[in-house]
Amino acid sequence: MHYGICQLNIVPVRLEPTDTSEMVSQLLFGEHFKVLEKRKKWSKIRIAFDAYEGWIDNKQYLDLQKKDYLILESSAEELSIDLIDFAINTKTKSLIPISLGSKLNFLNNLNLEFEGQKIVGLQPKSHLLETAYLYLNTPYLWGGKSPFGIDCSGFTQMVYRLNGYRLFRDASQQAKQGEALSFIEESEPGDLAFFDNEEGNIIHVGIIMKDNYIIHAHGEVRIDRIDHSGIFNVDTNQYSHNLRVIKKVI
Template sequence: MLYGICNLSIVPLRLEASDTSEMVSQLLFGEHFEVLEQHAKWSRIKLQYDNYEGYIDNKQFVEISEDMFLKLSNEHKTLSGEILDFFSDSKNNLTTIPIGCHLPFYNKEHFVIGSHSYSYDGITYSGKLSKEEIINKAFLFLNTPYLWGGRTPFGIDCSGFTQMVYKLCGYHLQRDAKDQATQGEVLSFIEESEPGDLAFFDNDEGIITHVGIIMKDYYIIHAHGKVRIDLLDHSGIYNLDTKKHTHKLRVIKKII
């Protein structure tokens, strides 16, 4: 089995082995994975963080040993905490990174990938934060434009948004809304929910296609056109701009 790690800021994960194929997700710097298939230009991979699969360009990652993969999987993770920042290598070359990147084996403003050492002196997050912090971290993404497959403050989809907010707070969510809906405890009524709980919404076929984070006073923050705040009622999401319901409520889950 081959293993790899993302050594660039943001890398597309594609449905098929082509630059023109749909982007299903993104890898952020420091995320590691198994290589399921390797071809001349593309590799099909499975991310260690959420088991998500897709194709990545071979020029956009570096191979690591199985031993390094296991150490990365078991380490106490430290994440970059600035909306946009940079780190430097031993030659003072700079690389920009968005919030939520892994900083492998971070210690005293330094981290390492293989034999290479890097410096990062920005804000970091590590360990589990209180449930109250979920809304604070969600606000960091407010007005981020919607991007199918996106996971950064420069473009994000609904489940990428919830996954990244929870990740910054030290909690694990799956990548897609339908999979996130299998996690946690079902709540019977909106009135039972707390800020930080998740609301899921389905389409006419009953498939869960949308997710948002519940706030106090029956508001919800979610990615729809952009990361925005709307009202949540027993029918679903009521868009404060269009004065119409946009999503049909399916279930509310308490993850924490």
């Protein structure tokens, strides 16, 4: 088994080993992974945080020793909490951009210094919405996980991750986590609401706020109304998503 780490700000994870393939997720700086298959130009990986699999360009990661992978696995995540910051290469004195949610545990091994703000360990549930607001107005991007483009489940995953909690990558996977609630009135700010399509498949997720509002990624990270029917878009005055279930993960 081989291992790797992302030394660049944001790297696409693709469905197939080609630049034109669908982007299914992203690696942020400092994320580590197992290399399941290595070809001449591409590697199939399994991301350590959520076990998500896809293909990345061999030029966009560094090899990692097994002992370092295991150290990263057993260490509490240190994550950057500014929308954008920089690390300094101590050898070349060049700057490397680091986005919100980047992992900082391996900086010394990469000859990097970082003087920005970071967060470590579990945070109170009340902090989830404060984190969610950092992504407000971020454009929707299928497979995205950064404040420059994010999808609905990438948004909920990163908000929870920045507070020390682990969610799976896709909405359908996240819907299997936590405890189902019977009514919106039972929910608390920070709980997750899931929405389905006509076939009954979970296709969307957002974070419950107080007073029947929800923050979610739909076109952009935005705030809308929610009731027992679903999400009511305050701009179009129409329902955009059909409510399936609300889950309490924390």
